[in-house]
Amino acid sequence: MASGKGGTGKSFLASNLAIAVHRLGRRVCVVDCDFGLANAHLLFGVNPGYTMQHLLDGVATAEQVVSATPHGPSLVAGGSGIAAMAELGPRHMQALARALHQIAAAHEVVLLDCGAGLAPQSLITVLAAPHAVVVTNPEIAALTDAYALVKCLVRQGACPEVHLVVNRVVQPGMGQQACERLQTVSSRFVGCDIHYLGEVPEDPAVSFRRLGQPPLLSLPECATSRAVMGIARAMLELEGDRGRPTSSVEARMMAQIRRW
Amino acid sequence: MIRGPILPQLREGLWSIVSHRLTLVEHGLELVMEGLDCSGGQLGVVDGLARDAAGAPVLVLLAVDGDALLIARTLAVADFAARVGEALAAAVPEARFCAGALPRVIVVGTEASRSSLEQVARLPIPGLQVCRLEPFRIAGSERFAVLWMTTAAAGVVGAAQVTSPPREFAVPAGREAEWRHLREQCQRIDPGVRFDGDRHWQRITWNGSLLGELWSERDALFGRARLGAADPLRRELRTETDLRQFTDRLLRAFSLAAGLEKTSAAPEPAPASERLAATRHAAAGRGATPAGESLRSMLATMRLSPEEYSALGGTALAAGEQTEAAVVADRAAAVDAARSPAKPA
Numbered sequence: 001m002a003s004g005k006g007g008t009g010k011s012f013l014a015s016n017l018a019i020a021v022h023r024l025g026r027r028v029c030v031v032d033c034d035f036g037l038a039n040a041h042l043l044f045g046v047n048p049g050y051t052m053q054h055l056l057d058g059v060a061t062a063e064q065v066v067s068a069t070p071h072g073p074s075l076v077a078g079g080s081g082i083a084a085m086a087e088l089g090p091r092h093m094q095a096l097a098r099a100l101h102q103i104a105a106a107h108e109v110v111l112l113d114c115g116a117g118l119a120p121q122s123l124i125t126v127l128a129a130p131h132a133v134v135v136t137n138p139e140i141a142a143l144t145d146a147y148a149l150v151k152c153l154v155r156q157g158a159c160p161e162v163h164l165v166v167n168r169v170v171q172p173g174m175g176q177q178a179c180e181r182l183q184t185v186s187s188r189f190v191g192c193d194i195h196y197l198g199e200v201p202e203d204p205a206v207s208f209r210r211l212g213q214p215p216l217l218s219l220p221e222c223a224t225s226r227a228v229m230g231i232a233r234a235m236l237e238l239e240g241d242r243g244r245p246t247s248s249v250e251a252r253m254m255a256q257i258r259r260w
Numbered sequence: 261m262i263r264g265p266i267l268p269q270l271r272e273g274l275w276s277i278v279s280h281r282l283t284l285v286e287h288g289l290e291l292v293m294e295g296l297d298c299s300g301g302q303l304g305v306v307d308g309l310a311r312d313a314a315g316a317p318v319l320v321l322l323a324v325d326g327d328a329l330l331i332a333r334t335l336a337v338a339d340f341a342a343r344v345g346e347a348l349a350a351a352v353p354e355a356r357f358c359a360g361a362l363p364r365v366i367v368v369g370t371e372a373s374r375s376s377l378e379q380v381a382r383l384p385i386p387g388l389q390v391c392r393l394e395p396f397r398i399a400g401s402e403r404f405a406v407l408w409m410t411t412a413a414a415g416v417v418g419a420a421q422v423t424s425p426p427r428e429f430a431v432p433a434g435r436e437a438e439w440r441h442l443r444e445q446c447q448r449i450d451p452g453v454r455f456d457g458d459r460h461w462q463r464i465t466w467n468g469s470l471l472g473e474l475w476s477e478r479d480a481l482f483g484r485a486r487l488g489a490a491d492p493l494r495r496e497l498r499t500e501t502d503l504r505q506f507t508d509r510l511l512r513a514f515s516l517a518a519g520l521e522k523t524s525a526a527p528e529p530a531p532a533s534e535r536l537a538a539t540r541h542a543a544a545g546r547g548a549t550p551a552g553e554s555l556r557s558m559l560a561t562m563r564l565s566p567e568e569y570s571a572l573g574g575t576a577l578a579a580g581e582q583t584e585a586a587v588v589a590d591r592a593a594a595v596d597a598a599r600s601p602a603k604p605a
Contacts, residue, residue: 118559118562120555120559123555123559124555140572140573143572144564144569144572147564147568147572148562148564151562151564151568152558152559152562155501155505155558155562156555156558181571181572182572184571185568185571185572188571189565189567189568189571191494191495191496256555259555
């Protein structure tokens with residue numbers, strides 16, 4: 001899960017999609033890779049004893065940092081509020097690559113909640129995945145940043161398959177329109193075909209919910225929850241259609257880290 | 261069973277076949293108009309006016325058996341093309357020719373008009389191209405091979421060389437260095453890598469396997485590696501990075517074609533889509549070579565062009581700066597409406 005602009009709703013979608021995927025019968029883990037500004041544990045309402053920071057410092061193993069949540073999915077919490085986490089070096093990223101390899105082996109679906117923007121750390125984690133779900137809003141600023149991210153990914157030569165979710169849509173169909181615009185520009189200028197996964201409507205009931213109460217559980221019939229379930233099904237269809245890559249997540253990440 | 265010639269011998273019948281398959285004669289060649297008379301009706305008409313992949317006009321002449329005026333007509337047409345030159349593009353705006361492009365002449369015939377074609381091929385006309393269609397049947401369907409009797413540079417060749425001379429790729433202006441570099445890189449992949457095609461389109465093959473395609477459009481050079489049916493990614497080859505990524509993909513296609521890929525991973529054949537995904541990720545390893553562009557330097561040079569901004573904003577953004585604000589205002593209004601007491605909270 002990636003985005004060019006911050007605040008598009010990546011962590012919200014990652015946590016709720018993970019719950020949806022879990023409900024669809026998959027063993028799923030969310031890894032909060034938003035180094036320094038991680039908040040997935042707040043959305044899940046848990047306070048894990050070990051976080052990504054312990055893993056990168058070598059204090060905890062990959063098994064230890066994977067914690068259970070009351071809603072089903074496993075979680076690797078990030079290191080929220082730790083400035084040093086935002087400036088991880090290649091050595092830390094190598095440790096992360098090894099840990100992700102182990103986590104991927106133990107789960108059917110791993111959702112990497114990556115940090116917004118075009119920092120090398122974020123890009124490396126996005127490029128480690130076979131599918132990149134770009135989360136954006138229908139506004140021009142968010143679309144522009146999403147396109148910048150797509151352009152960056154395509155230029156790596158190891159671009160994952162790019163999918164798009166448009167979040168905070170105030171009118172049905174706006175997401176499709178925004179996606180068509182992005183598809184046109186991406187196809188024309190960078191030759192990238194973006195696959196549309198769906199839109200998530202803006203819902204005040206969701207916006208003002210309490211932390212730790214994912215709408216998929218507290219408001220299962222609201223439009224947001226239904227949209228998230230639809231996107232989760234679409235994601236699993238992708239997995240079924242295209243299969244898993246033969247190269248490991250560790251190999252893909254290491255290849256990018258060597259380019260740092 | 262006795263079969264007559266597959267290709268019709270009458271002008272109308274032959275033209276009806278050729279005119280719909282001009283792109284087989286030359287990649288990207290497209291018929292735009294028919295019946296161009298440039299000799300006051302004395303020598304007949306040019307069968308077709310076409311536009312090539314570079315947007316230049318091409319006068320297509322058909323040679324049929326017993327056409328006594330073929331040589332005279334070819335001379336008249338070539339003279340017309342030289343006389344009118346780039347003004348032809350402006351004179352026929354509906355054909356959407358590229359401004360400044362000079363017209364050229366292609367003469368197309370069959371075995372029945374071979375002797376006439378050979379005479380035409382000997383004419384000292386710069387830019388004249390002559391080809392003969394060789395029909396054959398395969399799996400019940402009729403095809404024809406295009407055999408060139410002149411090179412693109414109008415060097416006349418003898419009949420014995422009829423099928424051999426490859427036509428030179430018309431490298432877009434300013435892209436010669438990229439073209440040279442690409443050929444060198446392909447030779448480094450394997451000396452058996454071959455380039456063949458026509459003026460505007462080249463196939464890159466190894467041992468009969470298609471590795472990729474290269475073609476020119478206007479003044480740009482494009483490439484597409486063949487990594488599988490689901491790999492439609494075409495790239496404009498402008499920068500060193502573009503070239504490196506393209507050759508990376510060609511290398512990948514080569515390793516797949518040569519069976520080198522089997523040693524790396526899957527014990528059993530993976531579906532095409534999976535191979536594609538693996539392809540993309542394995543390419544990352546090559547990007548990590550010391551000579552490759554680093555991630556940070558790539559990020560430092562990443563810019564969106566004004567065209568990209570404009571395309572993202574659409575016509576509305578181009579009309580004024582307030583568009584984004586208007587979108588935000590609309591959204592805020594809609595959110596406010598949704599938060600009204602009438603709605604369930």
